[in-house]
Amino acid sequence: MNKLINEPRDVVGEALDGLTGAVATTSRLAGWTTAVRSDVAELRAAGKVAVVSGGGAGHEPAHAGYVGAGMLTAAVAGEVFTSPSVDAVLAAIRTVASPAGVLLIVKNYTGDRLNFGLAAELARAEGTPVEVVVVADDVALVAAVGAGRRGIAGTVLVHKVAGAAAEAGLPLPEVAARARAAADAVRTMGVALSACTVPGTARPSFQLTDGEIEWGLGIHGEAGVERTVSRPADAIARGLLDRVVADGAFAPGTRLALLVNGLGATPPIELDVMARAALADLRGRGLVVERIWVGSFLTALDMAGCSLSLLPVDDDVLAALDSPTTAPAWPRHGGAPASEPRPIEPPAGDAVPVIGGGLDAGDPLRRGLEAAAARLLQAEQELTDLDREVGDGDLGTSLSRGARALLEEVADYPGQAGPAAVLRAASATVRRSVGGTSGPLYAVMLMRAAAAVPEDRPVGAAEWAAAFSAAVDGVQEIGGAAPGDRTMVDALRPAADALAADLASGLDPWKALQCAVTAAREGTQATADVQAKLGRSSYLGARAVGHPDPGAHAVTLWLAAVADALGA
DSSP, X not given: OOOSOSOGGGHHHHHHHHHHHHOTTEEEOTTSSEEEETTHHHHHHHTOOEEEEEEEESSTTTTGGGBSTTSBSXXXXXXXXXXXXXXXXXXXXXXXXXXXXXXEEEESOHHHHHHHHHHHHHHHHTTOOEEXXXXXXXXXXXXXXXXXXXXXXXXXXXXXXXXXXXXXXXXXXXXXXXXXXHHHHOEEEEEESSOOOOTTOSSOSSOOOTTEEEXXXXXXXXXXXEEXXXXXXXXXXXXXXXXXXXXXXXXTTOEEEEEEEEOBSOOHHHHHHHHHHHXXXXXXXXXXXXXXXXXXXXXXXXXXXXXEEEEEOOHHHHHHHHSOOXXXXXXXXXXXXXXXXXXXXXXXXXXXXXXXXXXXXXXXXXXXXXXXXXXXXXXXXXXXXXXXXXXOSOHHHXXXXXXXXXXXXXXXXXXXXXXHHHHHHHHHHHHHHOOTTHHHHHHHHHHHHHHHSOSSSOOOHHHHHHHHHHHHHHHHHHHOOOTTSSSTHHHHHHHHHHHHHHHHTTOOHHHHHHHHHHHHHHHHHHGGGSOOSXXXXXXXXXXXXXXXXXXXXXXXXHHHHHHHXXXX
C-alpha cells in the first residue's frame, strides 16, 4: 500500500512537526506527540480553564487541528488508533494547568478512558482541579452493550462548546457542565464505502466488495453493524438520519447544528452532495437546521465514507459554536445555512425557439440526430473505459450528458425554419449541456454546419457533404488539430473528404455515407499507432500508443449510427 510516509513508527511525530511548522499558534510539547497552544504561558497566567483532548492519531485534523484560542489548549496523540499513555496525558495537564483547572474531553473507548482517567487522578493528587467529560455519540451501537457507545465526530462540536466557555473565563464546573450537556445531546452515525489501511500494514482493516457499504462503522477501522448494497446519496443520508433523529428523539421544530464529516478519502464534491441530501431530509422532517459545517473533521485515515452529527441548540449553544477561534481546522465561515435555497436566474440565453410545432419525428435530420445521441448513450461506459486508458476518463460522461439533453429537446427544434435553424438549436443544446473539450468542439461543428447549409433552396446530399466538411474545418480551426495529431479530427477529416469525393464521382449518397464511416473507422484505428500531439493523451507520450483515440472512436460510433438511421 503506497503512502506518503517515511518509517511507520515516525508518522505521528513527523505529522505533528509538519503541523506545528505550518501553524504559528500551535507548538509541540517537547518529548511528546502533543500539540499545545503557543501562548500557553500567557494562558496559565490569565487563570483560564484549559481544555485538553486527544486519542490515537489517524483522525486528522483531529485533534491537533483544534488547538487554538476558543477550542483546545492541548491535544495528546498516541500512535495511530492507539490511546496515548497516562504519562503523555499527565505531561499535557501539567503544561497547561492553572489554578482554574483542566477539562479533559475523552471519547468513549476503553483505552482513552483508562489513560485519561488515571492521568486525571494523578493530576488531582498533585492539586490540579480536573474534570472529565466522556463523549459517546455513536448511535449505531446500543449503549448497554460492551463498553457502550463510541465517541466519534460529534466530539468536535463538544470541543467547540467547551473551548468557547473556557475562553470566556467561566469556572471549571460551568465549562464542564456545558461540555457535558453537549456530549449528552449530540448524536452521530457513519457509513463507510471502503476500509482504511494503517501505516505499516499491507491490507485494509476489512474488505468490502464492489457495490457494498458498511453502516455504523468505527473510526479505528473496526467494521460496522450492517453491510448492504450501496445506495444513492439521498437514501444513505436518509438511512443515517433515521437512526440519529430517532435516537435523539428530535421532534419537529427542534433547532439543530449539523456536521457532515468525511472519513478521510471522501472528496469534497461527495460531501457537498451529502450536505444537500441531509439538509433536504431534515427540513422534510420539520427540523430546523441552524448551523451546518461540511468537511473532514474527524477521519479514519484513508477511509471513504462520511458521518452525520446532530447537536440540538439554543441561543447559548449557537453563541458558543459561533464564537471565534484560532484553531486551524475549524472552518472560518459562519455555518448558517440558506433558509431556502433559491437559485439566481441568469440573463435570458438562447432558449430553443419553437416554430410551427417543432421538429417532425420523421424528419431525416431529427432521425440522424436522435440516432447519434442514442448511440453515444449506449457507448457511455465503453468510451469512459477507453478514455481512462489514455486520458482523464470523462469522455463517455460528457458525451452522454449532451446526448441526453439533445434527446430531451430535439422535438422542440424549429423544423419549419429549416435545417440551419435546427443545427443552430442543436449547437445551443450541446454548448449548454457539455463542458470540457467535447462541448465547444461539437458545438462549433454544428454551428459551422448550420452556416454552410443553404437556407434559400432544398438541401441535397452535396450540400450536406459541404456542410460536413465546413463543420470539420471549424473543429480543426478552434481545436488546432490536424490529421495525425491523434484527435477526433483523425476520424472526421477522412470521413468528410471521402463523402465529398464519392458524391462528386456519382456514387449513391447512402453508399457514399457508408464509405465515409469506413474512412472514419480506418482513421480511428490509425490513431492507435501514433503518439498524441494534442489533448490529454499527449501527456502520456508513448504510453498512449496501442489504444485508439477515444474522441475519434466516438465519431465513428455516431457517424455509423447516422448512416444506419438514414439508410433504414
